[in-house]
Amino acid sequence: MAKSNEPIVWSLFSAGGVLTALAAPALIVLLGFAIPLGWITPSFEHVDGLVGHWLTKLFVVALVSLGLFHWAHRFRFTLIDIGLKSLDTLITVACYGGAIVGTGVAVYVVWL
Amino acid sequence: MPDEKITLEILRYHPETDEEPSFQTFEVPYHEDWVVLDAINWIKEHVDGTLTYRWSCRMGVCGSCGMMVNGTPRLTCAVFLNEFHPEPIKIEPLAYFPVERDLVTVMDSFMEKLQSVKPWLIRNEDEEKPLEEGEYLQSPAELASYKQFSMCINCMLCYAACPVTGLESEFVGPAAIALGMRYNRDSRDQGREQRQEVIASHDAIWNCTFVGECSVVCPKDVDPAGAIQQAKVESTIDWYTSLLPWTKK
Ligand code: SF4
Ligand code: FES
Numbered sequence: 001m002a003k004s005n006e007p008i009v010w011s012l013f014s015a016g017g018v019l020t021a022l023a024a025p026a027l028i029v030l031l032g033f034a035i036p037l038g039w040i041t042p043s044f045e046h047v048d049g050l051v052g053h054w055l056t057k058l059f060v061v062a063l064v065s066l067g068l069f070h071w072a073h074r075f076r077f078t079l080i081d082i083g084l085k086s087l088d089t090l091i092t093v094a095c096y097g098g099a100i101v102g103t104g105v106a107v108y109v110v111w112l
Numbered sequence: 113m114p115d116e117k118i119t120l121e122i123l124r125y126h127p128e129t130d131e132e133p134s135f136q137t138f139e140v141p142y143h144e145d146w147v148v149l150d151a152i153n154w155i156k157e158h159v160d161g162t163l164t165y166r167w168s169c170r171m172g173v174c175g176s177c178g179m180m181v182n183g184t185p186r187l188t189c190a191v192f193l194n195e196f197h198p199e200p201i202k203i204e205p206l207a208y209f210p211v212e213r214d215l216v217t218v219m220d221s222f223m224e225k226l227q228s229v230k231p232w233l234i235r236n237e238d239e240e241k242p243l244e245e246g247e248y249l250q251s252p253a254e255l256a257s258y259k260q261f262s263m264c265i266n267c268m269l270c271y272a273a274c275p276v277t278g279l280e281s282e283f284v285g286p287a288a289i290a291l292g293m294r295y296n297r298d299s300r301d302q303g304r305e306q307r308q309e310v311i312a313s314h315d316a317i318w319n320c321t322f323v324g325e326c327s328v329v330c331p332k333d334v335d336p337a338g339a340i341q342q343a344k345v346e347s348t349i350d351w352y353t354s355l356l357p358w359t360k361k
Contacts, residue, residue, distance in 0.1 A: 007351035
């Protein structure tokens with residue numbers, strides 16, 4: 001039986017799942033509730049310094065990118081499971097290609 | 113209550129006379145303490161001796177009485193009629209397996225898949241210790257690391273529950289992968305690398321889309337889905353370590 005290269009996409013998939021599950025709820029609470037509702041009032045300098053830091057940018061890009069790879073892998077198998085196996089190549093290219101494009105967009109928006 | 117009845121709709125198929133399978137309805141006496149298998153046995157004894165199905169132990173041990181009960185793979189010796197009464201119960205052969213006759217399926221593909229993971233202890237020949245030195249001892253912790261996977265009774269319910277086995281006939285499937293992991297985890301075994309040829313292949317763990325139904329239906333809590341996930345993590349680590357220059361073979 002052929003050795004599989006599936007570990008590459010699977011590890012991106014699982015890393016995306018773990019990171020999203022850990023980080024997304026915290027970010028939603030922070031950015032969606034805590035700051036808008038005034039539970040915490042960080043100073044402009046503080047936020048500006050944090051958002052401009054390269055580590056923060058890297059984190060945001062990783063979160064978006066790995067999240068997209070998680071989606072790509074899940075969605076690819078959802079389509080195959082509902083019977084579109086004959087379109088496997090097209091689906092694979094579209095899903096992971098979409099995640100790669102999304103990563104590019106994230107880098108562009110965050111860094112440039 | 114005396115004289116109470118329950119309806120069983122059973123899929124029948126006799127290849128020498130029937131062109132295709134069809135349902136036949138039977139009225140069976142209802143007893144609260146009867147399992148579905150009791151009702152099927154009653155039909156065979158009192159109504160139609162040609163009804164064909166597998167069973168043996170009647171106590172959830174032999175793994176031979178698995179059937180689709182109202183669409184879900186179950187051990188018929190472990191499902192009570194009172195779960196459904198007064199509604200009728202629909203009985204079909206295990207899904208995704210070819211039907212040989214009535215409720216009997218062809219198990220050849222499953223047997224081949226089981227064998228493909230080499231489910232026995234493998235030792236490197238030159239590392240075998242001489243007989244007089246006695247057995248290979250194992251600590252309770254070493255036993256615990258694989259015991260759960262060794263509880264499988266080969267009932268094939270997990271295959272009938274898994275949509276991937278329906279779509280991909282080559283999929284090695286839950287029980288066989290869990291059994292391979294059972295030996296990989298065994299401290300006396302040295303055969304992991306040989307098993308990885310099959311387990312880490314596209315037709316085995318990478319075909320699994322983590323539906324998880326196998327672990328839901330398993331009557332022995334083997335958790336084959338967990339075994340597959342563990343194998344995915346380990347195979348991924350293998351894959352990345354094989355890229356490191358100093359581990360190249
Ligand atoms: S893993 Fe569970 S469901 Fe599958 S064959 Fe073994 S005992 Fe049956
Ligand atoms: S008859 Fe043996 S498991 Fe049901």
